[in-house]
Amino acid sequence: MNRIDRVSAILIQLQSRRVVKAMDIAERFGISLRTVYRDVKTLEEAGIPIIGEAGVGYSIMDGYRLPPVMFTREEATAFLTAEKFVEKLTDTSTMEHHKSAMYKIRAILKTAEKQLLEEIDDSIEVLKSHAQLAVKNTDHIQTLLNSIARKQVLTINYFANHSQEHTKRDIEPIGVFFKDSAWHLIAFCRMRNDYRDFRVDRINHLVVTDKIFHNKHPTLKAYIAQTAKEQELDLVIMRVDKKVYAHLEHQKYYSGFVSEKTIGSQIEMTFLTASLEGFARWYLMFGDQAEILSPDSLKERVGNIAANIAQKNLQLTNSY
Numbered sequence: 001m002n003r004i005d006r007v008s009a010i011l012i013q014l015q016s017r018r019v020v021k022a023m024d025i026a027e028r029f030g031i032s033l034r035t036v037y038r039d040v041k042t043l044e045e046a047g048i049p050i051i052g053e054a055g056v057g058y059s060i061m062d063g064y065r066l067p068p069v070m071f072t073r074e075e076a077t078a079f080l081t082a083e084k085f086v087e088k089l090t091d092t093s094t095m096e097h098h099k100s101a102m103y104k105i106r107a108i109l110k111t112a113e114k115q116l117l118e119e120i121d122d123s124i125e126v127l128k129s130h131a132q133l134a135v136k137n138t139d140h141i142q143t144l145l146n147s148i149a150r151k152q153v154l155t156i157n158y159f160a161n162h163s164q165e166h167t168k169r170d171i172e173p174i175g176v177f178f179k180d181s182a183w184h185l186i187a188f189c190r191m192r193n194d195y196r197d198f199r200v201d202r203i204n205h206l207v208v209t210d211k212i213f214h215n216k217h218p219t220l221k222a223y224i225a226q227t228a229k230e231q232e233l234d235l236v237i238m239r240v241d242k243k244v245y246a247h248l249e250h251q252k253y254y255s256g257f258v259s260e261k262t263i264g265s266q267i268e269m270t271f272l273t274a275s276l277e278g279f280a281r282w283y284l285m286f287g288d289q290a291e292i293l294s295p296d297s298l299k300e301r302v303g304n305i306a307a308n309i310a311q312k313n314l315q316l317t318n319s320y
Contacts, residue, residue: 001029007039011048014060021057071105076113077120079105084126089178093142140200141176143208144185148173153211154187157204166204167191172213175220176200186223188215195223236271236279236298239263240290247286255282268293280305 001009006029013028014020022036031039040058044050049061071079079102086098106114147154154171171187174195178184183200195217218226233256240248245267256273273279280301283290287306292299 019057155207233272237293239266244289
């Protein structure tokens with residue numbers, strides 16, 4: 001990227017947030033802080049009213065407005081692609097808000113870009129898997145995000161899958177994320193006095209209270225990073241015959257798939273799993289065409305399960 005394009009991009013970045021740190025600009029463009037200071041000075045000399053505060057960051061003076069930004073063909077295509085994901089993987093409320101925003105974006109596109117989007121609209125699609133089709137649609141995401149921003153306590157009626165119980169809880173929401181075909185809410189549960197991961201589609205009813213919480217909670221990113229460190233994962237390495245590998249292409253991600261490589265007529269696969277018991281039972285589905293390289297504890301567990309199955313079948317046969 002040449003300097004003119006970079007300075008223009010920095011101006012757009014400054015418009016996108018209330019305050020932008022110099023380090024964020026440096027990391028985005030792969031430049032030094034000294035170069036950031038020089039580029040910002042160039043914008044100031046061009047008449048852009050930038051406010052800079054040491055240790056805080058840069059912001060554009062409140063009330064200053066710039067002409068609408070023009071998008072490139074690639075950026076316009078990226079917007080359309082994102083629209084397809086929002087339509088299939090979020091709730092109705094978020095989809096409607098995004099659709100409204102897309103109308104505004106399309107309104108300022110040049111004729112050539114508008115025509116491009118019309119031509120390729122039917123050439124981009126996002127399809128749900130069988131697991132995603134089973135996920136119930138919810139209309140809670142926008143409500144949750146607004147409550148997170150305003151630090152409002154929520155009262156929810158929640159169905160806990162592990163206990164098969166319906167409970168009523170007051171929670172302090174922290175953040176939402178999408179994983180394993182479902183939206184999740186991380187919140188501080190006042191009933192449990194601890195942080196909990198709630199599946200959004202299992203929130204049967206939600207009420208936004210007028211209570212404001214003042215507790216300082218970790219950010220969503222920090223919470224996820226911390227729980228990942230605390231979670232004990234076991235390294236599993238196995239080899240499967242190529243003829244059975246095709247049947248594992250989608251299932252492997254649910255078992256902690258990390259990487260794979262081809263070795264002769266086999267595929268060597270590496271996993272990080274939170275449950276050796278669950279992995280052992282999954283492995284039995286195709287174990288006649290695979291082998292476990294490590295750990296030995298997994299080999300032993302698979303052997304015990306197989307032996308128990310054989311013993312039970314023998315007893316059933318002898319009983320007839």
